[in-house]
Amino acid sequence: MATLSLRGVRKSYLAGTETIKGIDLDVADREFVVFVGPSGCGKSTLLRMIAGLEDITAGDLLIDGTRVNDVDPASRGLAMVFQSYALYPHMTVADNMGFALKLAGRPKAERDAKVAEAARILQLEPVLTQRPRSLSGGQRQRVAIGRAIVRQPRVFLFDEPLSNLDAALRGQMRVELLRLHEELAATMIYVTHDQVEAMTMADKIVVLHAGRVEQVGSPMELYNHPANLFVAGFIGSPRMNLLPGTVGAAAPGGTVPVTLAGGVTVSVRPAQVLAPGSSVTLGIRPEALRQAADGPFSGAALLVERLGGMTLVHVTLESGETLVAQADGNDPIRAHDVIRLAVDPSVCHLFAANGLVLSQAEPPQAKPGDLHDLDAMPSLARA
Amino acid sequence: MQQSRLKRVLILLAGWCVALLLFFPILWMVLTSFKTEIAAISTPPLLFFRPTLSAYAAVQAQSNYLHFALNSIVISVGGTVVALLLSIPAAYAMAFHPTRRTRGTLLWMLSTKMLPPVGVLVPIYLLFKTSGLLDTRIGLLGIYALMNLPITVWMLFTFFREMPHDILEAGRMDGAGTWGEVWHLLLPLTMPGVASTGLLSLILCWNEAFWSLNVTSVNAAPLTAFIASFSSPEGLFFAKLSAASTMAVAPILVFGWFSQRQLVRGLTFGAVK
Numbered sequence: 001m002a003t004l005s006l007r008g009v010r011k012s013y014l015a016g017t018e019t020i021k022g023i024d025l026d027v028a029d030r031e032f033v034v035f036v037g038p039s040g041c042g043k044s045t046l047l048r049m050i051a052g053l054e055d056i057t058a059g060d061l062l063i064d065g066t067r068v069n070d071v072d073p074a075s076r077g078l079a080m081v082f083q084s085y086a087l088y089p090h091m092t093v094a095d096n097m098g099f100a101l102k103l104a105g106r107p108k109a110e111r112d113a114k115v116a117e118a119a120r121i122l123q124l125e126p127v128l129t130q131r132p133r134s135l136s137g138g139q140r141q142r143v144a145i146g147r148a149i150v151r152q153p154r155v156f157l158f159d160e161p162l163s164n165l166d167a168a169l170r171g172q173m174r175v176e177l178l179r180l181h182e183e184l185a186a187t188m189i190y191v192t193h194d195q196v197e198a199m200t201m202a203d204k205i206v207v208l209h210a211g212r213v214e215q216v217g218s219p220m221e222l223y224n225h226p227a228n229l230f231v232a233g234f235i236g237s238p239r240m241n242l243l244p245g246t247v248g249a250a251a252p253g254g255t256v257p258v259t260l261a262g263g264v265t266v267s268v269r270p271a272q273v274l275a276p277g278s279s280v281t282l283g284i285r286p287e288a289l290r291q292a293a294d295g296p297f298s299g300a301a302l303l304v305e306r307l308g309g310m311t312l313v314h315v316t317l318e319s320g321e322t323l324v325a326q327a328d329g330n331d332p333i334r335a336h337d338v339i340r341l342a343v344d345p346s347v348c349h350l351f352a353a354n355g356l357v358l359s360q361a362e363p364p365q366a367k368p369g370d371l372h373d374l375d376a377m378p379s380l381a382r383a
Numbered sequence: 384m385q386q387s388r389l390k391r392v393l394i395l396l397a398g399w400c401v402a403l404l405l406f407f408p409i410l411w412m413v414l415t416s417f418k419t420e421i422a423a424i425s426t427p428p429l430l431f432f433r434p435t436l437s438a439y440a441a442v443q444a445q446s447n448y449l450h451f452a453l454n455s456i457v458i459s460v461g462g463t464v465v466a467l468l469l470s471i472p473a474a475y476a477m478a479f480h481p482t483r484r485t486r487g488t489l490l491w492m493l494s495t496k497m498l499p500p501v502g503v504l505v506p507i508y509l510l511f512k513t514s515g516l517l518d519t520r521i522g523l524l525g526i527y528a529l530m531n532l533p534i535t536v537w538m539l540f541t542f543f544r545e546m547p548h549d550i551l552e553a554g555r556m557d558g559a560g561t562w563g564e565v566w567h568l569l570l571p572l573t574m575p576g577v578a579s580t581g582l583l584s585l586i587l588c589w590n591e592a593f594w595s596l597n598v599t600s601v602n603a604a605p606l607t608a609f610i611a612s613f614s615s616p617e618g619l620f621f622a623k624l625s626a627a628s629t630m631a632v633a634p635i636l637v638f639g640w641f642s643q644r645q646l647v648r649g650l651t652f653g654a655v656k
């Protein structure tokens with residue numbers, strides 16, 4: 001049982017400049033929470049404040065309802081896995097994992113039992129007597145995790161733990177971490193700048209940007225209902241296409257035409273009244289674009305990326321902008337082909353000039369709640 | 384090919400020349416110590432002669448080598464241990480918790496080495512006199528420790544700075560307090576650096592002559608004072624002086640020979656890599 005709450009947490013390394021600008025967040029018991037954001041947004045800083053390695057300039061950090069701002073790192077009952085693994089080079093794998101228990105003065109028998117148990121879970125038994133230097137990257141990673149497991153912490157903290165591994169190993173460790181999360185039924189906070197890791201692992205994603213939380217939600221919530229332009233552009237690979245446009249006069253039936261550069265018009269159904277002439281940004285996921293002979297967007301395929309199961313087509317529009325569209329794996333399209341693309345306006349995302357999402361009204365035939373059928377999904381935003 | 388070989392030979396020759404130049408005085412001292420007093424001052428200098436231990440016998444008859452050697456060992460080792468005990472926490476603080484003033488503090492510490500020691504001779508002599516520290520091992524030991532502090536702090540600081548912070552932070556998460564971090568992680572991992580710092584301090588203490596000559600006379604006098612006692616008022620006895628000097632530097636030479644690998648590794652740490 002471990003919950004964690006941040007209340008108005010702030011951090012200034014230097015007086016006058018804030019790195020973390022007031023964060024409120026709740027982490028539930030056994031939740032896998034991922035902090036994601038671009039480099040330098042303060043993810044590590046936030047994690048290190050939770051760990052107790054950095055002072056909290058203002059605000060409260062609560063673990064299981066108790067304020068722990070001034071509790072030293074070891075007594076918070078958290079364990080951290082560092083990006084560099086930070087193994088103790090002069091100790092064997094077993095000593096690395098048992099170090100915390102040794103410091104805590106636990107009897108040797110108990111230490112050995114816990115280390116053996118962690119080694120079993122992580123398949124490290126054959127290397128227990130080796131030193132970190134002679135291990136592979138993946139094994140070192142597992143030792144670092146083992147060191148955390150042995151302490152039976154209330155919360156596991158990970159700071160970009162997979163970023164030093166090659167792609168294949170990273171995929172494998174991702175699965176292993178998820179299995180571990182199941183097996184240990186532990187609360188985990190995981191920092192990454194890789195939105196694929198965030199999407200695939202998280203129960204809850206916290207998108208950070210410049211020291212602020214942009215949005216908190218489940219992966220699919222963030223994917224389907226980004227609250228602002230930043231989240232829309234950050235979550236999803238390939239990225240959402242973002243096209244600037246201008247609002248026209250409302251037509252009968254509640255639709256509003258948005259004129260994009262190049263004169264293409266897309267009719268949306270905003271839930272609120274939009275002033276004609278105001279600028280907006282239209283967001284279209286690559287999978288929402290389909291080829292159609294009568295489609296409003298036309299352009300030449302600049303680049304065709306074949307990923308096997310699907311094909312990504314980068315299209316240069318006549319207006320000069322580039323769109324990425326997702327096509328079938330076997331689509332015969334080739335570079336320099338001229339194609340036309342159509343989009344269902346109801347699955348478009350609409351953002352105001354200040355970057356916040358403008359919700360669309362539900363079209364009458366939509367089936368709310370069916371998260372998987374994207375084509376039938378209206379873009380509902382929960383601001 | 385031909386040219387690079389010639390170059391290598393030239394460099395080798397130059398290296399030997401420099402080494403001989405540096406080594407020659409020591410060689411000459413050792414040779415002289417095995418001569419009779421007459422042979423020692425003969426002109427032209429004798430390169431071949433019948434070696435004798437008479438100078439050594441004379442030295443041992445005149446003063447008690449072991450007494451001086453013991454003083455040297457106690458004072459040098461003691462001074463080094465005290466210097467390390469003080470500079471390890473200082474360097475730890477400066478390397479891992481630097482402030483705006485850290486750089487300045489380090490430079491200030493180093494600048495104290497630029498002051499000629501004779502500048503503080505009178506105040507220190509008076510302090511020692513009133514506090515009864517004159518001609519005591521503890522007094523000289525204290526001076527040596529303080530004298531080497533700037534160097535040991537600087538060296539340890541540069542070694543500690545190379546240490547990844549993550550490892551110490553991992554230790555902190557694991558429940559090692561500040562002392563635990565230093566004892567279980569920092570010192571084992573920077574041992575080569577700490578060892579070469581200690582070795583250097585030991586050598587500097589062993590060879591120090593200014594303070595040992597000025598604040599000790601008999602009881603606490605180390606080997607440097609032992610050498611000086613042979614440049615006596617009765618005139619110079621070169622063979623005896625050389626024998627005394629050889630006996631004084633022999634332990635540290637042997638010690639330096641065995642630890643040279645460690646010393647070089649430590650002193651070039653950070654520079655190479």
Ligand SMILES: Nc1ncnc2c1ncn2[C@@H]1O[C@H](COP(=O)(O)OP(=O)(O)OP(=O)(O)O)[C@@H](O)[C@H]1O
Nearest residue numbers: 013014019037038039040041042043044045046193
């Ligand atoms: N010890 C420090 N002193 C001063 N500024 C710092 C310190 N540590 C981090 N910063 C600054 O705080 C900001 C956030 O850094 P942080 O390491 O938290 O970013 P991050 O989101 O983890 O980035 P990355 O993905 O590159 O790891 C950066 O601008 C960084 O320069």
Ligand SMILES: [Mg+2]
Nearest residue numbers: 043044045159
């Ligand atoms: Mg980081």
